[in-house]
Amino acid sequence: MKSYKKTLRFIIGCALSIFFLFLAFRNVEFRRLAQVFRTINYWWTIPFILITLLSMYMRSVRWRWILKSRYNFSSVRLFPSLVIGFALNSLLPLRAGEFARPLVLARKEKIPYSTLLATVFVERIIDSMTLIFLFLIVPLFVKINPEISVPLDMGKWKYTITGSMLENAGRDFTIMIAILLVFSFSLLLNPTRRIYEGVIGRLPFFRESFKNKLIELLRHFSEGFHSLRNVKYVALIALYSLIIWALVGFSLQVMSWGFPGLPLNFFHGMAVMIIICFAILLPAAPGYWGLYECGTIFALLTLGFIGPKDGYETALGFSLMIHSMQTIPIILLGIFFLWKENLSLRQIEELEEECKV
Numbered sequence: 001m002k003s004y005k006k007t008l009r010f011i012i013g014c015a016l017s018i019f020f021l022f023l024a025f026r027n028v029e030f031r032r033l034a035q036v037f038r039t040i041n042y043w044w045t046i047p048f049i050l051i052t053l054l055s056m057y058m059r060s061v062r063w064r065w066i067l068k069s070r071y072n073f074s075s076v077r078l079f080p081s082l083v084i085g086f087a088l089n090s091l092l093p094l095r096a097g098e099f100a101r102p103l104v105l106a107r108k109e110k111i112p113y114s115t116l117l118a119t120v121f122v123e124r125i126i127d128s129m130t131l132i133f134l135f136l137i138v139p140l141f142v143k144i145n146p147e148i149s150v151p152l153d154m155g156k157w158k159y160t161i162t163g164s165m166l167e168n169a170g171r172d173f174t175i176m177i178a179i180l181l182v183f184s185f186s187l188l189l190n191p192t193r194r195i196y197e198g199v200i201g202r203l204p205f206f207r208e209s210f211k212n213k214l215i216e217l218l219r220h221f222s223e224g225f226h227s228l229r230n231v232k233y234v235a236l237i238a239l240y241s242l243i244i245w246a247l248v249g250f251s252l253q254v255m256s257w258g259f260p261g262l263p264l265n266f267f268h269g270m271a272v273m274i275i276i277c278f279a280i281l282l283p284a285a286p287g288y289w290g291l292y293e294c295g296t297i298f299a300l301l302t303l304g305f306i307g308p309k310d311g312y313e314t315a316l317g318f319s320l321m322i323h324s325m326q327t328i329p330i331i332l333l334g335i336f337f338l339w340k341e342n343l344s345l346r347q348i349e350e351l352e353e354e355c356k357v
Contacts, residue, residue: 014093016282020290024297024319027312036259036317044258048251048322049329055247056083056330059123062240065233066119069226071111080337081105085120087334088348090287090327098124100348104341118221122228125184128177130241135274141267142303173278187222188229249273255322262314268303275299287327293319 060079067073085101092100102116186192197215227233249270256264264272279295280288296319300306306315338344 014285017285017288017290020294022290024290024293024316028316029313032313033317036313039260040317040321041258044255045321045325048255048325051247051251051254052326053329053333055244055251056086058240058244058247062126062237062244063119063123065236065240066122066227067116068233069230070115070223071109073109078105080341081108083330084334084337084341084343087331087338088345090331091334092345093286103348104343108341112223114217114221115223118223118225119227121221122184122225125177125180126237126241127245128173129181130238130245131274131277132174132177134245134270138267138270138274142265142271173281184225185228187218187225193218193222245273246270251326252322255325256318258321259314259318262300262305262318264305268305271303272296272299275302287323289323292323295319296322 057075057079060082061075063078063082064073064075067078081101081104084104085097087097088100089095089097091097098120099117102113102120105111106113106116187196196218200211200214200218203211227237249272250266252269252272253264253266256262256269275298276292276295279298280291282291293316297306297312297315300311300315300318306312
């Protein structure tokens with residue numbers, strides 16, 4: 001049954017990616033797209049890749065501080081597990097890399113998997129809060145047109161994406177993250193955690209052994225949140241989060257320098273990055289293909305760099321470049337670290353099964 005559900009989610013994700021790739025390419029003239037690729041200054045891919053790798057290393061620095069209250073790892077030691085996780089996000093469906101990263105580190109360091117998984121959960125909350133903060137700040141420096149609309153005409157099926165939808169998505173996303181944040185902090189309080197354990201203990205129709213495993217999992221999971229007790233750690237984690245996303249935004253600005261007629265400044269790069277992040281929230285095939293491209297095109301439309309009926313080729317070319325140059329080096333580095341750790345994708349799946357409750 002679990003295999004069936006995984007397969008179904010994978011099929012749905014692939015279908016969504018194919019659908020959005022179709023939308024991204026639908027209004028494009030391939031002759032003009034080829035011309036865009038001929039005019040790119042590819043030398044700018046070098047600093048783009050270096051900045052991308054630097055942002056990845058800064059993620060390992062941040063992960064070190066999230067783990068600091070319980071475990072004292074160097075950022076260099078954490079970097080391979082982190083890169084493996086991000087590489088598998090691009091190779092496997094359903095963001096499997098998010099689970100693979102703590103699996104690899106748990107195997108190597110003999111640490112409870114659920115504790116490490118909780119630290120990844122903390123990361124995602126911190127990342128989301130940072131993006132929400134930037135979503136509120138960046139529009140002060142760049143003009144985002146809330147009236148922009150992108151019609152999606154597919155014969156009988158018609159749909160329109162508007163700038164106001166972006167604002168609504170940001171609001172809904174903020175509410176969801178606030179709920180997760182409250183739950184996360186509640187795990188730090190012993191009385192609240194005992195309430196959760198009591199509820200689990202009273203669950204009907206479950207065997208006592210299963211409920212005990214759930215309670216043990218909750219305790220291990222709460223250990224991953226211990227860094228949030230320390231004000232210094234929280235401040236450093238927030239600072240590194242801002243640095244990470246600033247580097248990503250800056251990398252988009254740098255890549256735009258290789259595209260004639262696409263003069264993004266730093267805040268434009270940040271705005272494009274934020275909109276892409278909202279776009280790839282939907283489940284998709286490995287690597288977020290399709291969602292990423294539509295997000296980039298919509299971002300450049302919203303910022304006024306392309307018009308509703310022209311410039312799609314430049315926008316799509318830019319999207320394909322930044323997406324592939326972010327993905328391919330991480331995949332290659334991740335495969336190298338998998339080889340170095342003497343791991344295969346099948347072993348990752350087996351480890352995941354072993355760590356399930």
